Amino acid sequence: WLAGFSFGARVGLGVGIADPRVSKLIGVGLAVRMFDLGFLHDPRGDKPLGVVQATEDEYGARDEIEPFVSRIPEPKQLWLLGGATHLFPGKLDELESVLHTTIDWLEGFPEPQK
Numbered sequence: 001w002l003a004g005f006s007f008g009a010r011v012g013l014g015v016g017i018a019d020p021r022v023s024k025l026i027g028v029g030l031a032v033r034m035f036d037l038g039f040l041h042d043p044r045g046d047k048p049l050g051v052v053q054a055t056e057d058e059y060g061a062r063d064e065i066e067p068f069v070s071r072i073p074e075p076k077q078l079w080l081l082g083g084a085t086h087l088f089p090g091k092l093d094e095l096e097s098v099l100h101t102t103i104d105w106l107e108g109f110p111e112p113q114k
Contacts, residue, residue, distance in 0.1 A: 002022045005028040010035040017035070017040075020111040025048070029057060033059045044088075046112075052081065052095070
């Protein structure tokens with residue numbers, strides 16, 4: 001598994017997609033205004049990707065992230081945290097809850113055979 005936040009998501013997802021040791025991916029706070037994340041639109045095998053985004057994220061708000069994620073190949077899932085900005089101030093408990101949901105979703109996918 002691999003998870004990253006903001007720039008960490010940019011770097012981590014780029015590495016995780018190509019690394020056969022990584023089976024599942026989580027990106028939090030994808031900064032689509034700042035970084036080229038177009039590589040996520042390329043096929044990545046069957047690695048499921050969970051994306052958690054703040055609806056008011058100043059680097060990728062709801063109106064930007066929804067169409068961006070819609071172009072990512074399946075399996076993928078987007079969770080939006082209402083009223084939050086990029087660093088989730090005052091929303092960390094809610095973020096933790098959404099991340100538990102994301103992990104539960106990812107656990108529904110079998111681990112690849114080694």
